[in-house]
Amino acid sequence: xxxxxxxxxxxxxxxxxxxxxxxxxxxxxxxxxxxxxxxxxxxxxxxxxxxxxxxxxxxxxxxxxxxxxxxxxxxxxxxxxxxxxxxxxxxxxxxxxxxxxxxxxxxxxxxxxxxxxxxxxxxxxxxxxxxxxxxxxxxxxxxxxxxxxxxxxxxxxxxxxxxxxxxxxxxxxxxxxxxxxxxxxxxxxxxxxxxxxxxxxxxxxxxxxxxxxxxxxxxxxxxxxxxxxxxxxxxxxxxxxxxxxxxxxxxxxxxxxxxxxxxxxxxxxxxxxxxxxxxxxxxxxxxxx
Amino acid sequence: xxxxxxxxxxxxxxxxxxxxxxxxxxxxxxxxxxxxxxxxxxxxxxxxxxxxxxxxxxxxxxxxxxxxxxxxxxxxxxxxxxxxxxxxxxxxxxxxxxxxxxxxxxxxxxxxxxxxxxxxxxxxxxxxxxxxxxxxxxxxxxxxxxxxxxxxxxxxxxxxxxxxxxxxxxxxxxxxxxxxxxxxxxxxxxxxxxxxxxxxxxxxxxxxxxxxxxxxxxxxxxxxxxxxxxxxxxxxxxxxxxxxxxxxx
Ligand SMILES: Nc1ncnc2c1ncn2[C@@H]1O[C@H](COP(=O)(O)OP(=O)(O)O)[C@@H](O)[C@H]1O
Ligand SMILES: [Mg+2]
Numbered sequence: 341x342x343x344x345x346x347x348x349x350x351x352x353x354x355x356x357x358x359x360x361x362x363x364x365x366x367x368x369x370x371x372x373x374x375x376x377x378x379x380x381x382x383x384x385x386x387x388x389x390x391x392x393x394x395x396x397x398x399x400x401x402x403x404x405x406x407x408x409x410x411x412x413x414x415x416x417x418x419x420x421x422x423x424x425x426x427x428x429x430x431x432x433x434x435x436x437x438x439x440x441x442x443x444x445x446x447x448x449x450x451x452x453x454x455x456x457x458x459x460x461x462x463x464x465x466x467x468x469x470x471x472x473x474x475x476x477x478x479x480x481x482x483x484x485x486x487x488x489x490x491x492x493x494x495x496x497x498x499x500x501x502x503x504x505x506x507x508x509x510x511x512x513x514x515x516x517x518x519x520x521x522x523x524x525x526x527x528x529x530x531x532x533x534x535x536x537x538x539x540x541x542x543x544x545x546x547x548x549x550x551x552x553x554x555x556x557x558x559x560x561x562x563x564x565x566x567x568x569x570x571x572x573x574x575x576x577x578x579x580x581x582x583x584x585x586x587x588x589x590x591x592x593x594x595x596x597x598x599x600x601x602x603x604x605x606x607x608x609x610x611x612x613x614x615x616x617x618x619x620x621x622x623x624x625x626x627x628x629x
Numbered sequence: 630x631x632x633x634x635x636x637x638x639x640x641x642x643x644x645x646x647x648x649x650x651x652x653x654x655x656x657x658x659x660x661x662x663x664x665x666x667x668x669x670x671x672x673x674x675x676x677x678x679x680x681x682x683x684x685x686x687x688x689x690x691x692x693x694x695x696x697x698x699x700x701x702x703x704x705x706x707x708x709x710x711x712x713x714x715x716x717x718x719x720x721x722x723x724x725x726x727x728x729x730x731x732x733x734x735x736x737x738x739x740x741x742x743x744x745x746x747x748x749x750x751x752x753x754x755x756x757x758x759x760x761x762x763x764x765x766x767x768x769x770x771x772x773x774x775x776x777x778x779x780x781x782x783x784x785x786x787x788x789x790x791x792x793x794x795x796x797x798x799x800x801x802x803x804x805x806x807x808x809x810x811x812x813x814x815x816x817x818x819x820x821x822x823x824x825x826x827x828x829x830x831x832x833x834x835x836x837x838x839x840x841x842x843x844x845x846x847x848x849x850x851x852x853x854x855x856x857x858x859x860x861x862x863x864x865x866x867x868x869x870x871x872x873x874x875x876x877x878x
Contacts, residue, residue, distance in 0.1 A: 374793065379717065398762075493736060500727055503717050510680050510706045511731035558763035563718050 346580050348627030353451065354477050356583065359469045363536045363579050363593065365484045372491055373529050374550030375564050376522060378504050384434055385422070387501055388441035389523060390530040390542040392418035394448025397464055397534070402455060408479060408531050411573050415527025418444055419520065467538030467590035469579060476535055483532040487525055536575065537590035544594040545571060551603045555608045570600050631694035633658040633787060633818035639688030641671070641678045647686070651676050654837055654846045656812045659816045661809060663823045663833035663849070667862050670840045673709060673791050680706055692787065700787070702731040703815055704778035709791040711770070715765035721775050724758035725751050728782025737778060750778040770801025777805055788812060788819040793826070806832055829853060
C-alpha cells in the first residue's frame, strides 16, 4: 500500500474523508491554541486539563448526552481546583496540577470500567479516527471556527497578556478571565481531538507543533501559522500511516509531529543545534590559524 | 492644584507577611521622584500596589484626585527586567507597538499611524535600527530603552519605572535619564525605583526612602543625609557612607 492507494481509498471511502477532515481541523486548532499554551508556560496545565476531561466524557456517555458538556465542565472545574489549591496553601502550582489531574483521570477510569466498556475506554484514550461520525465532524468544525474566531478577535489582548501580563493588567485587561477562557478553549480542543489522537496524546499535538514553530520564527503571528501548518502535516501523514499500517492514529500523528520537531531542533536556521555546532567549530578553527 | 499621585496609608502583604507598612505621600504634577531603599525593602511592591497590580491590605490611591480606574490607560509601567520573558517571539518594534494598545480598545488593530508613532518612539530612544530584532537579542541597556519607548508610545500622563538603570551601559543610562527629564519638562509625572544612591541626587527632585516603613520623603538633598539613610540601611552596613555607596539589588 502506498500514497496512491491511500488517495484512491480517500476518494472511495467516506469514513476516510471524515477522518481526514477532522484530523486536519484538529491539527489546525491544536497548533494555534498550543502556541499560547507554551508561551504562557502552561504545557503541564495543558496535559492536566486534557486528562481531566475523562470523567466528564465518561459521565456524558453514561447519560447519553454529547460529551462536549461533560468534558468542558470537568475541565474547567479542574482548572479552578488547581488554582484554588496552589493559591491557598504552600502547595506549588505543579504539585497541584499533578494531584488534581491524576485524581480526575483515575475517577474517569473507574467510571468507564464500571460501565464495562473497555473498548470505548481504549478509543477515548488513544483515539479512533476511522470511526468519526458525521456529528463528531460537525462538532470539531464548530469548535474550530469558534477557536479561530476568538484568536482573530482577541489577538491583541492575547499577545499582551501572554508577553507582559503585568502591562495587560495595568491597563485593565482581565488576565484571570483570559486565563479561564483559555482553559475552556483547552477543554474544547481536547474534546475535538478525542477521536483523532485521544486524551492521552492531545498534549503532544498542543505542544510539539507549537514548539517546532517556536524554533523557527521571532514573531507570534508567524508562529501561529507555522504551528497550524505543522499540525496539519502531522495529521495528514499520521492518518496515512495509521490507515496504511493499521496503527493507532493518535500514535502515528504524534510521531510525525515529533519527527518535524526533531528536524527543526537540529536544522532550524537560527536555533538549530547542527548549525550552531558547525559555526562554533568554524570559529574555533579560525582562531587556531 | 490636585496632586498627580496621592497615596494614603498603604499596607501590603504577601501571604500574611506585611512588607509595605503605612506609606503616605503625594507627588506634584511634573516631578521626577526616586523610590530608594535596600534590597527587599518593598519598592517594587509599593509600585505594584499603587497601580493595583497586586492587592493591598489597606490604603487609598488617587490620581489627580480621582480613583486609579479612571487613569489606568494614562499610566505607563515599565516592569523590572526579571519580569519579562526575553525568549518570547516578538520583535523590538512590536514591543513598542504594544504601547498603543491601551487606547485602541477591543477589536481594533493598530493603524498605519500607530505604527508610524511606534517607529518615532523607537527613534527617540535611539533604537530605530533594531526594529526587526527579536527582543532578547539586545543588550540590557538596549532592552530597557525599548521598554521606555513602549511607555512613550502609550502617551501617558504618569510613568512608573522599576529599576530602569540596573545592569545597563552608561550611554543607555544617559539616554534614559535625558528622556525622563524631557518628559518632566512636558509636565509628565515620573516615579522611578532606583538603588544607586550616588546618582540619586542629580537624577531626582524628590526621593522616597523606605524600608517597609516610610523612612523619609522630601527633596533629594534632605533625604540623602547620612543620619536619614542610615535608618533605612541600618542592618545592612554599619560602615555606610551615603554618597558614593552603590547598593546593588
Ligand atoms: N510574590 C511574592 N510573594 C511573596 N513574597 C514576595 C513576593 N514578591 C516580593 N516578596 C517579598 O516582599 C519583600 C519586598 O519585595 P520587593 O517589593 O520586590 O522589594 P524591592 O523591590 O524593594 O527589592 C521582599 O522581602 C520579598 O521577598
Ligand atoms: Mg524590586
